[in-house]
Amino acid sequence: MTSNSLVYLIALPLFGSAVLLLAGRRSDRWGHLLATALSAGSFGIGLMQFSQMLSRSNEQRAVSQKLFSWISVGSFEVDAGLMLDQLSICFVLLITGVGTLIHIYSIAYMSHDHDRRRFFAFLNFFIAAMLLLVLGDSYLNLYVGWEGVGLASYLLIGFWNQKPTYATAAKKAFIANRVGDMGLSLAIMIAFATLGTVSFAGVKEHASQASTGALTAIGIMLLVAATGKSAQFPLQSWLGDAMAGPTPVSALIHAATMVTAGVYLITRSNFIFDAAPTAQLCVAIIGAITLLFGAVIGMAKDDIKKALAASTMSQIGYMVLGAGLGPAGYAFAIMHLLTHGFFKAGMFLGAGSVMHGMDDEVNMRRYGGLSKFMPITFATFGLGYLAIIGVPPFAGFYSKDKIIEVAFNAGGIKGITLGVAALLGAAITAFYMTRVVILTFAGSKRWDDKAHPHESPFLMWGPMALLALGSVTSGFLFTHGDALRNWLAPVVEQIPAHEGELLSPMIVSILALVLVVLGVSLAVIKYFLNEVPETVPENVTIFTKLARRDLLQDAFNEAAFMRPGQSLTRALVKTDVAVIDGAVRGIARLASGSGKALRTTQTGFVRSYAMWILLGAIALIAAIWMVTL
Amino acid sequence: MNSTGNPYVPILVIGAIGFGFAAFSLVAAAITGPKRYNRAKADPYECGIEPSPQAAEGGRFPVKYFLTAMLFIIFDIEIVFLYPWAVTFDKLGVFGLVEMSIFIATVFVAYAYVWRRGGLEWD
Amino acid sequence: MSIFTAPVLNYSLLAPILIVLAGAVLGVMIEAFASKAIRPVAQLSLTLGTLILAIAQVWRIRHQSSLTAAMGSVAIDGAAILMQGAVLVIAILGVLLIADQEQFTVLAAAVPGSEEERESLESGQKLTEVYPLTLFAVAGMLVFPVSNDLISLFVALEMLSLPLYLMAGLSRRRRLLSQEAALKYFLLGAFSSAFFLFGAAYLYGYSGSVSLAGIRDSVVGGSGNDVFFLIGIAFLSIGLLFKVGAVPFHAWTPDVYQGAPTPVTAFMAAATKVAAFGAMLRIFYTAFANAYWDWRPLMTVIAIITMLFGSFVAIAQRDIKRMLAYSSIAHAGFLLAGVIALNKAGLDASIFYLFAYGIATVGAFAIVTLVRDSTGEVTDLKRWAGLGKRSPFAASLFATFLLAFAGIPLTSGFIGKFSIFSAAYESGNKAIVVVGVLSSAIAAYFYIRVIVLMFFTDPADDGTSVVIPSMLTRITVIAAFIITIFLGVFPAPLLNFITSLAYFIR
């Protein structure tokens, strides 16, 4: 099936972004409205495509559109083409739907910012790039979108770049992402070299002929890409700092959509991972590590956005774990991705609403008792909270429990380890999310009288309410009659579920619920029944201290990557000026045979350059001699 | 050529001799020569003659010397191409004549440039 | 002794070169006889007219190929046509920049700071010698990649170098630096061409012929003294590697790029690379192809060192022109990967890369000429901070060129990098691909660092500003921008064109 309207999905927001950037200040007055309308238009097209899809049989649902022939070098041909199938439509609706809500929210949230127009231009650009990422029909087209969202994220994290720390955060995000991008480009090159094609369809068709080694290499490189973009261990450190961006950005890019691109990549490449079990196991392990890692960090954060960011990291860990469990898990990974998109975006918007009312204060120790002043925010945030900790019948209950269940049923030691990790993660999640809610909305007020907490305007709480609705209902809708699993079946071939299961769904649910209750009660005891100090207590265990410092992730990065990189650079610069210079001096000393001559034979740079050339010539001759001897 | 043994050895020996010669000269100069630093050593032409008369700007040689020398070299050396042509003049025929005329004309253009821009004037 | 017969020349195939040379000689005549008032206009129109005429002629002969156009001295073939076309396009953009005479001193012979210099500046005259010099250099660049024997190679090498040595010293401001750049470029260039010539002598000694075809025959036949051959390859390569700026023969690059007047740097950086790599590709793909076992390992090592060195050292740069210089060193490494690939894909990719890189380079340096304060160009990176806030248009264009250098998709640089690395991979040289991707990742860091500096840092209040560009500079910048983006989005037409034409006849 082909369709000519796919391109408009991307073209609308891209057009908006171009208009806003080119028109400059002239569009200050109507720019945000145009951007929002175009985003909504994209959502409309998405819905239309969705309804058309529904009317077709399951095998006929995918549509594609060839735009133009992009690269053709010899035998290598890539068309710039788009493809909309059951998997990408989920993302299209999530991106444009949540995206539009966040556009609306931002109209109010950013109303005092004199650069609001630029913000909307970037936001529209992000939507376009993210749509390209999920609609591209080859790895190369995906790569274009991948770089595009990276750029948009980078621009938006650094949006308030007046503060140097924010610019640093933007850079940090950029570098972590570059490492990931390198993985993706290597994966593409290996795929091209071994399979001769980079289109999804082509790779899928030829994957069976490739050696397991090559497929494992591609898989591992794709995983590196995913860890960079989705803030997974060991490239996770940028996400917390990325919270420097405006809160709507954190909600859209760093919670609901962009950071889940890694999960999309892995799910999209299911045919590679299914054929490369080692790579698949690595995916599951990375997911399990990250979900615990993020959860532990989440327990110690006092900054509301950073706590939510740690939680995002952890929840994406669940998705990656799900995707790493193979055919049994893909659908649940995507399901959790979608439900998470609703509840996490909703909670971020809630956090933004709180900050809006509290003069941009982010420290939760300076909140408290806000439920009285912001009832709607409290309600929407609370629904999101119930969803994330997995209370039935809220969305998270369906999606997260399924991943835990599949993890246990993966079999053997692997299944038990991964399952236990996922269960433990659920308990910790319950603890830190309860902590966030209590510190923010319950208890006594800890803010000074300068703050005047107030409910946000309708433009802000409207989108929050809609997202909260999604957090309540989506889980049920997706699982009702295995709707999402059946929907995705043509994309990710599935084995029948519940085969030789270790634990029945019921037992998993009960276990999870017990642990959740445990986590919640601990948090209630510690933060609700006891007084919360306004200053950060110092007499805490080493674990808390470590968690506060993000489990030393920055220190690790610095020691392992940054320092050696810097010293290598310095060393090379020194080589350029000192060592080569020194060599010239040394030779001069040798030649004249006296230390005195060193002074009179002052080395100048032209001569040291000539020395480079001469030494290079000698080295070349010597090397040729050795090669041919 | 050296048919026995490693063919690189002569190259290496020659390189070593060249290096040794240069090193020897410098060492010998450093040991035997006086160690006084003299600005004249960095001058063009180290022949020890005090250049005179001093030019207006305090330089040693008027640039005109260099200019004239350079012009002489450049026009003089072009003659080189006339010799082979002269030897095979009859065999090259009209083609050779035309090509040589173009060549001479090009040299004349350069000459005209030098002349018009005052390169031949001595003050 | 051989019998001389009158040579037969195919003038239509040699016409692009002859047109440019004729234009240059005419330019010298204008210098000699035209009045000072009309010289600038006359020279500019003559130069542009010459270059456009030459391009038209290159286009006309694009499907012809001949080894005997000049008695075997030059080989006109598809690859030659492409290379000459690229040099001419870059030269036109470069000349438009050079025409912005702000950058050049009026009297190159005057002592800096002297009364003579002040008077010449106040007279409002223009330095017009730079146009014939440019044309002579272009003529050399047209001959270099088509040369099919050692004599033409050496003459072309000097023909393109000598005018550039002089042009490097013509800057109006910071004249001491400019003259120093000229001196360094000259001494090191002469040094390296001596190596080149010595290598050529040994290749001649090896094969008994100065033509590339003769050398190839000897390599295939396996006759001749191998020691001569290896010394020949090594020394000849030194001359070529110097011109492209490969480590360890790169040391001149940053100094000369920084010291030379920026329009000259733009022209030199872009066009010299095309010409030198053109010659290199021809030599290695034809004469040395069958001896690849001898040179490939070494060239691989040099390519790897060059990529890594260029990328790492660029990070530590504080001056925009030096940073671009080190980036050009890194790009030389990427291009060497195309030379080493030694297959058709490698040739196609190299030609595309050269064109894309050359255009982006001219564009980037064109923007550098625009960023000034009261004393001239501002090249200190620190003072570029916040440029994006004051002049978003210029800064965005510059960012585009940097992204093209970094090889970000939808710019020409991405297509170039991708095709060159896949050609290298196809040839089985995996190490170079891995190092290449790694160093592009490193390189992306410092390109993006400049973008961050321009857009995300507060402007310093020190009088740095972007001047309103002249019409000619504006054309250059916009044309470079359009080509860079167009080649990133629709590279297929040019890639197909290159694929269909790029062959070396032997």
Next chain:
Amino acid sequence: MNAANYLYVSALLFTIGAIGVVVRRNAIVVFMCVELMLNAANLAFVTFARINGNLEGQVVAFFTMVVAACEVVVGLAIIVTIYRSRRSASVDDASLLKR
């Protein structure tokens, strides 16, 4: 006489020239060393022409002489300009551009 001896002389001249470029300070002397290297190459060409029994090497020598002369002119022009600006022909003094 064995033609190879001329090659040894040529290699010797080339090496002396190359060392000279690196160790001498006066720009003009450095430049003369480069000319020495060019002439070493020329000698090699002529010798090889003799060994190979064809004229091509001698033709190259002609061209090299002319090109070297042009190089002299350009080089002297640059060195003289620098000398007038700096009052010194030492290549070590010209080191403002670095790092």
